[in-house]
Amino acid sequence: MEVLRVAPTPALRQWSEKNGFSPELVARWGAFYGDLPQMLKAMKSPPLTHLRMNPLRGDPNETRRRLEEKGFTLEETGVPGTLKVLEAPFSAGATEEYLLGRYYLQDVSSALPAFALEPRPGETIADLCAAPGGKTVQLAAMTGDRAAIYAFDSDPARVQALESNLQRCGLMSTAVYERRAQDATALGISFDRILLDAPCTGEGVVQRDPGRRMGHLGEYEACARDQRDLVDLAHKLLKPGGLLVYSTCTLAPEENEVQVHRAITELGFTAEPLPPTLRDLRLNGAPLKPGLTRVAERDLHPGVALAAHALPHPHGSLGFFIARLRKGAS
Amino acid sequence: MRPAGDDELDRLHDTFDRFGGDFLESWLSHADAEIWIRPGKVRAVHIVRKILGEQLRAHPEPVPKIAGLFLGEVDRYRFHLSLEGAYEVGRRTKENRVFVSDKAAQLFLYGRDVLGEGIERWDPGVKRGNVALVTTLRGDVIGLAEVLMALPGNGRVLEPLADRGWYLREGG
Numbered sequence: 001m002e003v004l005r006v007a008p009t010p011a012l013r014q015w016s017e018k019n020g021f022s023p024e025l026v027a028r029w030g031a032f033y034g035d036l037p038q039m040l041k042a043m044k045s046p047p048l049t050h051l052r053m054n055p056l057r058g059d060p061n062e063t064r065r066r067l068e069e070k071g072f073t074l075e076e077t078g079v080p081g082t083l084k085v086l087e088a089p090f091s092a093g094a095t096e097e098y099l100l101g102r103y104y105l106q107d108v109s110s111a112l113p114a115f116a117l118e119p120r121p122g123e124t125i126a127d128l129c130a131a132p133g134g135k136t137v138q139l140a141a142m143t144g145d146r147a148a149i150y151a152f153d154s155d156p157a158r159v160q161a162l163e164s165n166l167q168r169c170g171l172m173s174t175a176v177y178e179r180r181a182q183d184a185t186a187l188g189i190s191f192d193r194i195l196l197d198a199p200c201t202g203e204g205v206v207q208r209d210p211g212r213r214m215g216h217l218g219e220y221e222a223c224a225r226d227q228r229d230l231v232d233l234a235h236k237l238l239k240p241g242g243l244l245v246y247s248t249c250t251l252a253p254e255e256n257e258v259q260v261h262r263a264i265t266e267l268g269f270t271a272e273p274l275p276p277t278l279r280d281l282r283l284n285g286a287p288l289k290p291g292l293t294r295v296a297e298r299d300l301h302p303g304v305a306l307a308a309h310a311l312p313h314p315h316g317s318l319g320f321f322i323a324r325l326r327k328g329a330s
Numbered sequence: 331m332r333p334a335g336d337d338e339l340d341r342l343h344d345t346f347d348r349f350g351g352d353f354l355e356s357w358l359s360h361a362d363a364e365i366w367i368r369p370g371k372v373r374a375v376h377i378v379r380k381i382l383g384e385q386l387r388a389h390p391e392p393v394p395k396i397a398g399l400f401l402g403e404v405d406r407y408r409f410h411l412s413l414e415g416a417y418e419v420g421r422r423t424k425e426n427r428v429f430v431s432d433k434a435a436q437l438f439l440y441g442r443d444v445l446g447e448g449i450e451r452w453d454p455g456v457k458r459g460n461v462a463l464v465t466t467l468r469g470d471v472i473g474l475a476e477v478l479m480a481l482p483g484n485g486r487v488l489e490p491l492a493d494r495g496w497y498l499r500e501g502g
Contacts, residue, residue: 066468099439099494100417100470124385146362148382163396164501167414168494172363173379175386175397187389 003220003254004296006031019044021213025203029251032292035313042312047207049085049092050077050108052134056141057101057170066097077108078282079115081141084108101169106134108283109204109310109320113197113247114138115277116322121146123192126237128181128230129199131158133165136174139195140166145173150189154180182233190239198227200248200255204319207312224254231259235267235327244269244325249318251311253295256321260291260307261300269325271303278308284316291323331386331397334365334375341409342375342401349411349463350425350453357422368396372403375415411461411474413492420463420471427465428452428481428488435466438473439495444488452481464488 008016008023012030016023021040030036051074053060060081064074071089085092092098093105114135119125121143127136130151139149151166151174153159159178166174177183181196201223206212227248234244246263248255263269273279274288281288291307293300307323334342339354342365346354358364364383368374378386378398386397401415411419420427430438434448444464456462460477473493478486 094498096435096439096466096470096472096494099472099497122381146379146381148379148385159395161501164497166396167400168497168501170399170414170417172361172377172399173382175382175394177392178395179392183392186392189385189389 003217004028005217020210022215024217025213025215029203032251032253032295033289033311038313039311042316043206043213045207047107047318048316049088050082050106051085051092051103052106052111052138053081053083053103054101054137054141054169055081056145058097063097063102067095070095079108079111080277082106082108082111099168104134104137104165104169106138107318109315109317110134110249111138112278112310112320113195113245113322114142116247116274116324117193117195117243117245118275119143119147119193123147124189125149126184126191126194127151128184128194128196128234129153130162130176131155132161135195135197136162137165137169137171140169140171140173143173145171147173149174150177150184150187150191151175152177152179152181152184154178181230184233184237189237191237191242192239193243193245194234194238195245195247196230196234197247198230198255199223200227200250201252202249203251204249204312204321207318220252220254224258227255227259228262231263232267235263235269238327240327241329242327243272244327245322246325247320247322249320251309251319251321253292256323257291257293257295257300257304257307260304260323260325263325264301264303268328270328271301271306272324272326273306274308274322274324278322283310284314286314288315291321331366331368331376331393333383334367338367338373338375338404338409339365341404341407345402345409345411346419348426349419350423353422357418363398366398367404372405375401375404375409377401377418413473413494413496416463416474416492417471420465420469423463425453426456426460426463427471428456428462428475428477429465429467430488432467435464435472438464438475438488438490438493441490441493441495441499443486443490444475445485446483446487449482449487456481461491462488464490464493
C-alpha cells in the first residue's frame with residue numbers, strides 16, 4: 001500500500017511550522033484520528049512517568065510503600081502493576097528500589113502488548129525486537145519466570161541495555177541473542193507465542209522524542225516493508241495455532257492496520273479480540289480505540305477492528321497499536 | 331553455553347559455604363533451575379530455569395549471548411560472586427552481611443567507600459579481609475565490599491568491589 005498523503009490546509013501548515021511539526025504528519029493525524037487540537041496539545045506536553053512493578057524482585061505493595069516513604073506520589077492507571085508518578089522528589093530511575101530491580105520505568109501503553117499476549121508458564125515464547133527489555137521483563141514476570149523466553153535484537157548498544165535490564169530484574173528464564181530476528185529460524189524452534197513490537201516510525205513517542213515531529217513520509221514505506229517481513233517471519237516461527245501480538249508505537253495505518261489486514265488476508269492469521277484486561281480498560285477514563293477498518297477510502301478486513309490504539313489523547317499515554325493474531329491450526 | 335561440570339559446581343558450593351551455608355542444592359531444587367557455564371577467558375556462571383535449559387540442550391545453535399541470571403565467574407581456584415549472585419546469596423544467608431545506614435547505602439551506590447559511622451550492625455564472623463555483602467537496613471544486598479578493618483571501625487571501613495549503582499553508571 002502506498003503511503004497515504006493528506007494535503008494540509010494553510011492554517012494547519014502555519015501551525016505546524018510554528019510548532020516544529022511536519023504539516024503532512026499533522027494533516028494525517030487529523031484525517032485518521034480527529035480531535036486534532038487535543039491530540040497536538042497532548043503531543044506537545046511533557047510525557048508522564050510510569051513505572052511497572054516487577055513482582056519477581058519484591059512485593060509490589062512493599063515497593064510502593066517504600067517509594068511513598070521517600071516522597072513519591074503514585075497513582076493507579078487501571079493497568080495491573082503499572083503506576084503513574086505524580087510527584088517525584090528525585091528521578092524514579094535513581095532509587096535503590098529501581099536498582100534492585102523492583103520496578104521498571106515503562107510508559108503505561110508499552111505494558112499493553114504483553115497483556116494482549118497472555119504468556120503462560122511452561123511455554124516457549126519469542127520477543128523478536130526485544131531491546132531494551134521492558135516487555136521481556138514483563139513477559140517473564142507474568143509467567144512467574146517459568147516460561148522459556150527468547151529475546152532477539154541486533155544492535156549491540158541496545159543489547160547491552162537489554163542484558164542489563166534482564167539481570168537487574170533477576171530473570172532466570174530468558175536467553176538473549178544479539179542477532180537479527182531473522183536468525184531465529186536457525187534455532188529450529190516453533191514458538192507458542194511471539195511478541196513482535198516492530199521497529200516503526202515512532203509517531204506515538206513524539207512527546208519523548210521531539211525529533212519525530214518532523215518525520216518524513218519517505219521513511220514510512222521502508223518501515224512498512226520491514227514490518228511485513230517480520231510478520232512473515234513470525235508466521236514461520238509460530239507453531240500451528242500459535243499466537244502473535246503485533247505492536248508498534250506509531251499512529252501510521254500503513255504500519256498498523258494495513259499490516260494486520262495483510263496478515264489476515266495473505267497469511268491466514270485470524271484476528272482475535274484483546275483479553276478482557278484490555279477490552280475493559282479505561283486509560284484516563286477512555287477505552288482503547290479500535291483499529292481503523294477504512295483507510296483512504298479502502299475497506300480493510302473487519303478483523304482489523306479487533307486491534308486497538310492507545311493515543312496521547314484521550315489516553316494521556318504514548319501512542320501504541322496492538323493486534324492479536326492467531327496462526328491457523330494446520 | 332553448557333551445563334556446569336562437577337569442578338565448577340564444587341567451586342560454587344565452596345563459595346556458598348563461605349557465605350553461610352551450602353544452600354545451592356535447595357535453591358536449585360526450589361527454583362527448578364540448573365547451573366550453566368558460558369565459556370571464555372573466564373567462565374561465567376549462570377542460573378537457568380530448567381524449562382529454558384531443556385530448550386538450550388535441544389537447540390544449541392546459534393548460541394545465546396547470555397541465558398539466565400549471571401551469578402559470577404569461576405576460575406581455577408574459586409567462584410567470585412557477581413552483583414546478582416551477591417543479591418541472591420544475601421536472600422538466603424545470615425552470614426557475611428554488613429548492614430549500613432540509608433545515607434551510607436546511597437553513597438555506596440555511587441561507588442563510594444563506607445565509613446565507620448555508616449555501619450549499623452554486622453553478622454558475627456565478619457572480619458578484616460573478608461568480602462562482605464553490603465546490605466541495607468531493609469535486608470537488600472546492594473553490593474560487595476572488602477572489609478578493611480575490624481568493625482565498626484573508623485574512617486574507610488568497606489571498600490566497594492561491586493555496587494548496584496553500576497546499572498545506572500554503565501548498565502546501558
